[in-house]
Amino acid sequence: MPEQLADTVDPANWTCPAPLRDQPVVVMGHGGGGALSAELMEQVFAPAYGNAVLTGLADSAVLELGSARLAFSTDSYVVRPLFFPGGSLGDLAVNGTVNDLAMSGATPAYLSAAFILEEGVELTVVDRIARAMGAAAEAAGVTVATGDTKVVETGHGDGVYVTTAGVGLVPDGVDIRPQRARPGDAVIVSGPIGLHGVAIMSVREGLEFGVEVSSDTAPLADLVAAVLAVTPDVHVLRDPTRGGLAASLNEIARASGTGVRLRERAIPVPDAVANACGFLGLDPLYVANEGRLVAFVPPAAAEEILAAMRAHPQGGGAALIGECVAEHPGMVVVSTGLGGTRVVDLPLGEQLPRIC
Template identity: 60%
Template sequence: MTTDTNRQVAQQDAPQGIDFDSLSCPVPLQDYPHIILGHGGGGKLSSELIEHIFLPAFENKHLAGLGDSTVFDVQSGRMAFSTDSYVVQPLFFPGGSIADLAVNGTVNDLSMSGAKPLYLSAGFILEEGFPVAKLKRIADDMGAAAKKAGVAIITGDTKVVERGHGDGCYINTAGVGVVPTGVDINPTMARPGDAVLVSGSLGDHGMAVMSVREGLEFEAQIESDSAPLNEMVATMLNACSDIHVLRDPTRGGLAASLNEIAASSNCGIVIDEKSLPINSTVQSACEILGLDPLLVANEGKLVCIVPEASAANVLEAMKKIPHGANAAKIGTIVSDHPSMVIAKTSIGASRVITIPIGEQLPRIC
């Protein structure tokens, strides 16, 4: 009777499309359809989470031993290492979920140094009461995202905090990758005359999350652009091994990335507003809310600084990847106004693109 009641609660809490009954968990996991403190205690409940949720989702040979750490072979040469934490609300949004962000975010951070991402870790901080069905969906989505990106999640950890001390589910991922010989990509490498490229439409992720979080409805649903960029980077490096800078314009949007590149390389950047690829629904949503799409987050886009002579080849390589279809050249690196990003406006005037002080605030009118 108790179990049935709990199940009903779990089914109500479960995201649409999740069939709680399809969970192949033996008792006692199904007796606890919500996370309790014991799931982070390192005992039997913890083991059952690993055995029935994480191992099937992340399935790979490195997880077989379940040791305190995972051992893997390394190649000679240079490696890249990165970490990021994911605290997005809502956990599921059009075009993706916290799971996609947690895998793609770290894969993309590694890719931005030209590295081929190999292995990820996954740390979960769960709030007491979080539905196990949702955790399973997140783990499954992470497994699928890792498979799609060609990486393996080879170590992990789960902690549970008391109800009210967390926001459902936080995830941290760290990752390692191998940098191919001869590749030297970093934010100080932009040089006057280089071309500035972006891989597709700007602001999709930030507006997708905001539309769900704030209950805003637009004519067409805005979907997050969350995607792994390692395949695109590999294709670009094949077209030109002399790529100078790569950045993924996540928080702070394109404006923050360009300002960071300009400051790190001590160069100026001039972009042409008319050339910016922006989805018309995102543009409309930004107009309504008084937001600048250049400051809105992306989760599957990159900015590339490349010698002008190679720009056409790299652009063509980007367009070969499905989520690079709208890639465009948007500007040029200049020696004037170092550390400053200038946009040529639609009427041929100029404005300075600055980094917001904190979060972008919707305007009153």
């Protein structure tokens, strides 16, 4: 719903539009990873839990536990349909949590897997999801170590919901979090954007865009290791899932108090994604990804990091798409091909509900 936000809004002072704020019930956008999700976090969860860790806005928490620096993250997966071109809920449930850990520089080690099953769902469906999780875990080098299963009555679920949590160790000397973005940082995306969202849209709406678009779901921890081998001084990593690149960059800009300037022509948008977005009236910057990361790195290391990404199977399409600037702190702008600029706002919700 980015079009609902005027380009002149100051992101630092943005508030939820009054009609939604006055509506005292949960709406789909509260799960969309945009402004409504942030509001729920800031106004409900953070005060309730009474701690500052949650408000750090990172994909995973980095915690001291004994002598270890532990990364810890969780996500529930409610994507529909359960199976789509390029993957399934099971792949997302592993790769999504693995990637959240990797975005703090951690080496993912163990996952938990909790299923909420709807009475009457076929056991073969549960089996396919579980096998997809097992295969994805093996590919990502993690072990599913503990789990749970609950069953709810027909009409109180939707086949299969899975919640995974993950733990991993953060190497010494690595400190990757949104607050560390600083003016001058190079902004790199690891490959073409928008594939997951368009894949889901195409199967859900029965649309075809000339070629079948497959989700990009993939584990990114090994790609992160390749980047950290260039320099441990990576400032920010983020996997732009719900809300797309626009949501991730806005969160980083706000958390760090810097501005982000993108070059529109440098952003890798596959033709199929551009066509689908044109047809549907969407902006690729807001479309979800499940196998991409955006990195804020010192400018001196940018070329070498780009080369390392491009040499990796998950980073073949890596591109330098912009930089961090001191101007317009907290705001993301994009230079268009025509010499103008436009503001890229934090989306209100997600263009497409239940994308992951």
